[in-house]
Amino acid sequence: MKKKILILSASTGGGHNRAARAIEEELSKLDIDCEIIDSLKFVSKVVDKVISTGYEKSALYTPKAYGQMYKFSDTDIVRKGMDKNLILKYMTSRLEKLLKEKRPDGVIGTHPFPVMALSKLKEKNEMHIPLYSVITDYTIHSAHVAKEVDGYIVGDEYVKSLLEYSDVPNSKIYPYGIPIERRFLDPVDSLAFKKDLGLNDKFTVLLMGGSFGAGNITDVLKDLISIKENIQIIIVCGRNTSLLLKVTKFLKTHNVHEKEIIVMGFTEKMNALMSISDCIITKPGGLTTTECILKEVPMIVPFYIPGQEKENLAFLLNNGLAVKPEKNLNLEVIIKTFMADPSKLERIKASMRFCKKEDSARKIALLLEEKTKNI
Incomplete structure (x- = not known):
């Protein structure tokens, strides 16, 4: 039986x-x-x-x-x-x-x-x-x-x-x-997927706030569009429809300096989105953190939900798996450094390879x- x-x-x-x-x-x-x-x-x-x-x-x-x-x-x-x-x-x-x-x-x-x-x-x-x-x-x-x-x-x-x-x-x-679903680790043709999204083959930042779109997404977006370097941005708002509307309205009323920016709500394509991203800006939920580690996507964590996510962030920082923006190490400085010195990204990826299960x-x-x- x-x-x-x-x-x-x-x-x-x-x-x-x-x-x-x-x-x-x-x-x-x-x-x-x-x-x-x-x-x-x-x-x-x-x-x-x-x-x-x-x-x-x-x-x-x-x-x-x-x-x-x-x-x-x-x-x-x-x-x-x-x-x-x-x-x-x-x-x-x-x-x-x-x-x-x-x-x-x-x-x-x-x-x-x-x-x-x-x-x-x-x-x-x-x-x-x-x-x-x-x-x-x-x-x-x-x-x-x-x-x-x-x-x-x-x-x-x-x-x-x-x-x-x-x-x-x-x-x-x-x-x-x-545990993570096996399909999440399926190989992705990054160049083809970027083309499908209308993106170019250049430094890509993925911005998200978990399944219900928590975090100061628009504040982070404001910092990102002020960066003079040639980057493209993907924003995932999850199931938070009000955040999707807020971000869409924000982009219509702000100068995005000719950056390619894609905004979406909930999606089943997180595997592919992470695969084409050079880094991810997100809150440190347990599953999101695990997915980033398995996909070796360097994490920038500017916000978190107090409680378990604060402790998840401590784990990430203590293991060299993420960077947290501070007053004198702001988001613009971090992105610029990643672009100018890719070895910084490689060091985080190496730590992820060491920690991944x-x-x-x-x-x-x-x-x-x-x-x-x-x-």
Whole structure:
């Protein structure tokens, strides 16, 4: 009989679902039945709206408040109070019914909330199958550490050390990397794709703010169009339609110095866009960061959402994977230096080659196959 794995995700940003799809793709190749469940939507539309929509709105409009909430939620007093959290209790109850209905041989979560809930079931001896957690950032939060998790997949050895520091046994931690869909690494004919977009073969800057278009995109764009060097710019606004309109209006009312500039909303062509870019200006989301590392696209990070992205940025800077603009090292200086001295870009790419974790999703699928074979 075929094995069955449940993949529990959530729509708090795009990264958790993308990681889930990457794992699903590799499990299917092993002839294992798998199903992705958006855990928050399954539990309750209200819960999903409060958590998923709340995350997106606070990250976009009140990032400082979000950062303070993130920091507070990572304290012992909050962690100890989770046993009395009504939302977690309700989630645990709903997921218990899901397990009885689906009868999987194992579960893997790409978001900490469903993993926390299922860990509670295992503590009460009401769940008897393997439970694995994928951490989709280059840091940890106390919500990631749950007593009955059988294994953690993490993006780097630094994250492994953070878990060990939180008393997670070494044997439970797998530094396989954050999973990315295989198609993202498909080869791209860069010259042909540039031609299709109406671009030239010259220094190309990709500017984006994640799946929902966060960050001071127009401020960065203002800096970019003031650069006298001959560059071309691609702007991806994600699902943020108001940002798309704002950028479009901005370009109509500002002198772009005859630069080629392309503006688009959400796109499935990020693989190709990264392939033709000499550098990317973006916020440091976990999946975006991983994609940049795998594609060896040097990162410039002028903005971030306080919380996990601030810690992702620390990881990038400490490993020579990104540059952060400062008052005396502004964006114009960075771009000019990259163009005048390509070895600066090559140094970042070399660090990316050293840090990259390839075939993460495949390794996760093989691990799940191994851990469920006797069930």
